[in-house]
Amino acid sequence: MNTLTRTITIEEAPIAIATLDTNLCFINCSSPWRQEFITNDKEIFGKSFFEVVPSAPAVFRNILENSFSVNDNIVREQKHLMPDGSNKWYQWSIKAWKEIDGTIGGLIITCTNITKVKRAKDLLIAAENVAKMGGWDLDMITNTIQWSRITKEIHEVPLDYIPNLETGINFYKEGEHREKITELIQNAITTGEEWDTELQIVTAKGKELWVRAKGMPEFVNGKCVRLYGIFQDIDKKKKAEIKNAQIKERLDLATEVANIGIWEYNLHKDELEWNDEMFPLFGVKRKDFKGNFESWKATVHPDDLERCLQEFDMAVSGIKDFKTEFRIVHPDGTIKHIKANAGIFKDNEGKIIKMVGTNWDITKLVNTQLKLNKSEESFKGSFKSSAVGMALVAKDGSWMDVNDTLCLSLGYSRKELLQLSFQEITHPEDLEKDLSQLQRLLDGKINSYQLEKRYFHKKGTIVYVVLTVTAVKEIEGNISHFISQVVDITDKIEAQKKSEEFLELTKNQNNSLLNFAHIVSHNLRSHSSNLSVLSKYLIEEQEESEKREIETMIVNASESLNETVAHLNEVVQISTQAEGQLQDVCLNNIVKNVEKNISALLQQKNVECHISIDQSIKVKGIRAYLDSVLLNLFTNSIKYSSPNRIPKITIQATNAGKYIILNFRDNGLGIDLQRHGKKLFGMYKTFHQHEDSKGIGLFITKNQIEAMNGKIEVESEVDKGTLFRITLVAA
Known part of the structure; x- marks a missing residue:
């Protein structure tokens, strides 16, 4: 075929076709090609394919270049991005052509615009995805099945899965479902x-x-050669239908068991139909029932009839639904309470043509409600007037209602208390045990519980109570709320605490007296024995120099005895005179005054003193005792300071609610608490070899602090220092 003949053929071709040389430049093209790719009459001979078709993707160049080495026709579908941003799909058919001498002359390319087909296919795929509907095609000659992607997804098989007739049938559930599809295929x-x-x-x-399977056969010469159809996932829909059918079945059964009557009234024909349950419900025999509106009216209690007729007319007029309760009178005079619900049905013109409703006996419920109302009224009266604090508490702990007694105990008004929860006013140390018992109540492990706990009064004081909590349950057995009884035992607890404090004070005083007796017995006996011996020596001694020495010893012994008696007297004063003398004392002023009084000693020993006490902190105490306590702590810190470092004293005070904590810390020699801890505050107990140590200071300090209703604790480490923690009552 020469060039002239080929050119004429291509130009007249009814399809988009073009020839390219080995450089992928145009030799010629058909009119449909020009219409598809060339917007004007410009000459394209010798121009590159990609200049004429700029929308061709880059990968298409490799396809064209590789086509020279392939004998077969190459078909490719390619997406082209157009200058306006739109996409077009083309199907390209490419084949190399040869010259007379057998050499490759170029390419013959045909092109088909498949954009519409491609879009339609995409829409079909999208529709399949939405409807979960796939297709299948069985070739009866080869026994091969083609499944669409959706069909494979429904079967949960890989996309490369290849089924046949037998494997396809075996996917159906064994039993009636597999037998059914086998029968349908055989019949087709x-x-x-x-x-x-x-x-x-x-x-x-x-x-x-659950799937919908649809199949259609194709016959050729009276023989089935093909089966094809659709396959759809209807699992959710089918299960919903099955569930609805079960619900309807249960509803029909429940209607029968619960004696619920169902009726239908045709307004135009005045026809009233009753189901079997309606007759015993109304005490009417079937043979006596006339099947009209008057039959129903005749059963309604005269006192309820007018209201029922008004409600019926309002339902027929579309003003409100027919939902009511009324009484009926049986032929034997028995009165029953009936509950009725009904719906209306309209014709195509919107006119009401009939009503369908239900009736059931609520006589027992009404009587029970009447009893419940009386019981509730009685409970409300008891609740309000009870001398015991009472509350209705929701499951989340909020107060639903409280009586006046509880408000009085806690100091809140009813309005204030209803805005709180019991958790908010419960003492933190008691909250966990209360919540733990409440959870057991919620879990159904117990029906009620009782415990002693503390609430905070509105003024901040502690209210001691005995709390009893009982669960209130609904008809279904679920807890709706709680009834709490709160017995205020604050006076009892306070009296008990005072008794315990008195017993503890008596015990301490007895211990002090016992200790005091031992001291008196030991010290005075020692002094008297010493004086007795010295007196005897004095009488017997003849030498004047020796007598004077003995006299000096007697004087010293007398002074020692006097000092001992003074110490013992000071201890007695602490124990007997402190009660009733407590005053509001500014702690910072006391500490500063003591520091000032021993300033010379502090300077002499180069003591670094750091005091951090807020001026507003006040304690209940006796000034003389506080002076004595602080003076003893200051002098002890100086006396037992370490020779290896500069003495430091740090004094801090913090507010702990009802108490003030005073921390007195030094960096001195420290005390071995494992060895001396139990006798630290004993009388005449010393722990360091110091010439001024008499063992009376800490004993007196402890007694003075306890006389002011406080306590003293100690932390110490040898050669690192000591911390005295003093707790005093806040003013």
């Missing part, structure tokens, strides 16, 4: 009968699904 092959059915399959992953 033998009789040409189509099928459209709903069956269950078991997917490759073991999931049971």
